[in-house]
Amino acid sequence: MREVSFHKGANFVVDTEDSKRHNKVGKTTFLKLIDVLMGAQNRSHIYTDQETNTEAIELRDTINKKRIAAEMTLSENLDAPYGKTVELKVELFPRGRYFIDGERMSQTNYRSKLNELLFGIANNVPTFRQLINSFVRVSVGGDDNAFLRTLTRASIATYRSVYNFLFDISDPELDSKLSQLNAQLNRTRESLRQYMRVNGVEDVEQQRQILVALEGEYAQAKAQADDIFDADEYKSNRDAIASVRAEYASLVDQLSELDYRIGRNREALNNARAEKQRRADLELSRRFFDEVCTMLPNLNKTFEDMVSFNDKLCDNKISYFEDIERDLLDERTSLENEQKALLASNSQFLSLVAKDRIDEYERLSANLMQLRQDIGRCQETVDTLDRYDHELASIQENIASYSTGGSARKGKGGEYQEMMSSFNGYFTHLAQQINGEKPILVYYPDTDKFPVSITAISGSSTGTRKSLIAAFDLAYQQFAIANRIHTPRFIVHDVVENVEGEDLRTIVNAANGIDAQYIVAVLKEKLDSSNIPEDEQSALQILQLSEDDKLFEGKTVDEAESSDRMIEQLASIP
Template identity: 35%
Template sequence: MFIKHLIIKETIPAENIIREIPFAKGMNFIVDAGKDQEKGNSVGKTTILKLIDICLGAKDRKFIYFDDETKQTNEKLKNYIIDNKINVELMVVDSFNEENSSEYILSVDLYPRGKRYINGIETNQNDYWQQLNVILFSNYANSPTFRQLINMFVRIDQRADNNKFLKFLDRTNEATYENIYSYLFELQDQEVSNCILDLRKEIADKDKEIKNFMSINNFKSIDSVDQKVNLLESTIDELNNQMNMLVSSRKFKENEEKISEIKIEYANYNNRIDELLFKRKKIKDILADAKQEIKNGIDEEVLRNLYNETQKAMGNLHKEFEDLVKFNDELMHNKIRYFNSQLEKIDKQTVGLEENKNRLFEKHKNVIMLIEENKIDQYTSLQNKLAEYNEELGSNKNIRSTYKHLESRRAKLVEKLEKTEGEAEVKKDSLSIFNKYFSQYSEKTNGEPFMLYKTEKGFPFGIDSVKRGLSTGTRKSIIAAFDLAYQQLAKDLKKKAPNFIVHDVIETIDQVALGAIINIVNSIECQYIVAVLKEKIKDNDLIEESNIKATLSENNRPFRN
């Protein structure tokens, strides 16, 4: 599929085409007006490329007017897009020459919550991607996804310049990349490749599940759980031995309920006796104080003062002072007699309770003495500990069982993956075909041949001779050679894929590399769409005026505002 044109238009208050950019086979340049008018780095050249990417399913429409680096919003452009309901459409075609060529119009509203359309039919985002996967790749299985594939052909980042090479996607794991490259290079049957990807995802999910399970249950190694189970089992055996030394477990269990009832009754007797003994002590203290008062005698002077004050207050009293002394003496003796009688009652009750307690013990002596030296409390304590340890043992055994189940499931997935990979036929012919073109093209663009190779582990592919520290220009020209080589591979494999390459700014590519790219593009009849400063290409004899598809300036920006 080729890109035939890009149209930017207002839809409110009436439909009005702002800009139409036609494209053709070969080189397609988006340039500035030139240094004689104004600087060309800020006139919106990459905006045109972003619009192509948006029509091809990119989600981030806001970066048309929002600069992610400076976090600044072009409010004028934003309001214009919203107020006039700006829409952009991209036409893709099978061929520029055939009369019956298939045409598809991909249309996207640029304003917030705007819609997407294919041939005028509104389409939600997922359906939009799936249909494009069929239109541009004939990928009905939708694995890999459209956006995973198209990013190798449209190397545009909505946020910033794009220098990505083999890893052309954000936040994508190696298994997904292997599936993508397997599809693009037809390294193995795609159904098998998709199965391998699914298995790797399942294994990754299972690894995450196991990790979370270990974190929740607070262990770092299953061996620590095994050791804990062994230790708990050993401790439980020791507790059982201690209990058996105290009592015959069988006999105790047979009488356990009865012993519990006796213990409660026995404890009640003790509590009541303790209460009576406490009362007895209080009474003894009261009696001691009373007897001491009698022994010390009554303070008659205090009593006389009380008598006189009362007489003054109430007048003539019917009793003499001697009567008061006698009454006070009798009161003290009555107090002693009362508390002595209370003491006798308490002693009698205490004796009765003691006798009842002893009778209770004698009556159930055979049951209680199942335990040596009457160690009921010790046995009960061991019993409680045993219950706690058994509960802990059960919990850890459950953890171990669940962990082993998860590991077993993971092992089966790994086994299935290894079997599937072992049986999968890897086709290396396509890689050899690709490297034939890649080595030729990279030698022309970079002065030395490069090759793509399959790695044993880690990222699935590597580039031989690519070293760290390459300049952006060198990297850009290698990417161009790589993408052009793939165009040739797809033709040789008769594989349906986009016949266009969209790159952002190439100012860092030297003239030799640029000339090589132009010659290669013209020789293989693909589209190469790129933004570049006009100054970079103005003296290049290989570039014709027809190759320049849009010239932008400060007064002639993409939206002409």
């Protein structure tokens, strides 16, 4: 469909439409193609608006129908002769394949091979996509140092690995180990947090003091139990104690029952005696008897016979209750003797029973058992928290041993202060040329901090920030060349409309003076307003797009070709 050749210095992808109609012709899409050839995860972003998540359906269907692929030639040198070249190819349609020098491979292997080609990294640490985002900035926004955070949802350890490699501050293998240690540290901290939450624990000192309190309570309860009974003796004679206690309790129950029966019998006996002592009115009884006799002519008993019978009846009742009392008292005496004999033969056991302290002892024993369980749980918690503390201390000690500053962390370029000084020598000078600012890049050896930041910038506008990104990336190219760091010799930037005209002109001049490629999407009207001459614009322009000549709908499209392709030529130093 198109063949585009890149050159050293500034490379313009130009949108010739006026400001009311631009951003629809494909200049950002062209940069996305470069990102796809650099192993970007999702090829659908070519025809998807990331802000609105809407698809350009016509473009999507064109890619799928024509089975379009993008190709790129990486060359060893930026100037002829170009030396060794490598051909990259990525099929843009769904489930499209990846190729390097015609060899088909998975996306993972494709990225690993690019990591070796463009960064000289054979073990893929850091990964290619972690590094290439510092060179291919398809979408850069924000008015702060956000452009330093080139990755999505990456840890501080990952960023440290990336910047340590880019500035040759340490061995990537050590950075990988540091990243693993930091990940392990975070996992251990989270595990500890969850353990403490589930077990209702605040800290280990709290648990140690609870443990001391429980042990003190246990010692006190055990002393009380020992005062009542020897624990070993109680355990060894538990069955005998239980049997004697049951027998003793039975005797006590029988005695209580007898006392109740004796009391009731004595109450009946007293009533019988009281009844006999009461003397009725015999004269009244006689008149009543005579009256009844007239009604019963055959009655052969006299009034005196009736009085004598009633007296004998009372005497019999008294005698009966007296006999029962004697029997009950005899039975009670027998039970008391039996109880005394039981106490005499089991004195070592029943001394507690007689004082009713067995229940107290068993209560104390149950409390001691519960306290032992509580102490065991608390001790386990303390031991677990101690293990966490030791594990965290060990991990942090290992992290400290991998921290920047030691000989093991020193890159071949020198200490981090030397590398920052080298970079800032280019960065501050270039930024001052572009917009008058004097920023510096600060490196933090503390592994808990984000590794780098920009400082000494005050009140910068969005345009200044855009120009700062260009100054940073161009300065890095100068730094990498000077320090012989194996990285790509190209920079890809999205729109620079917010850069002031004079600043853009300075950026272009700086890019043309560096042995690297600065590829940028820009509006034609922006180039004009920056006072860049037409002949210079023409010389630096690599692709011109318009409403009538869109990226995938250009006049150069050959509808009859059976294999449509896009060739993009970039360069890197091995």
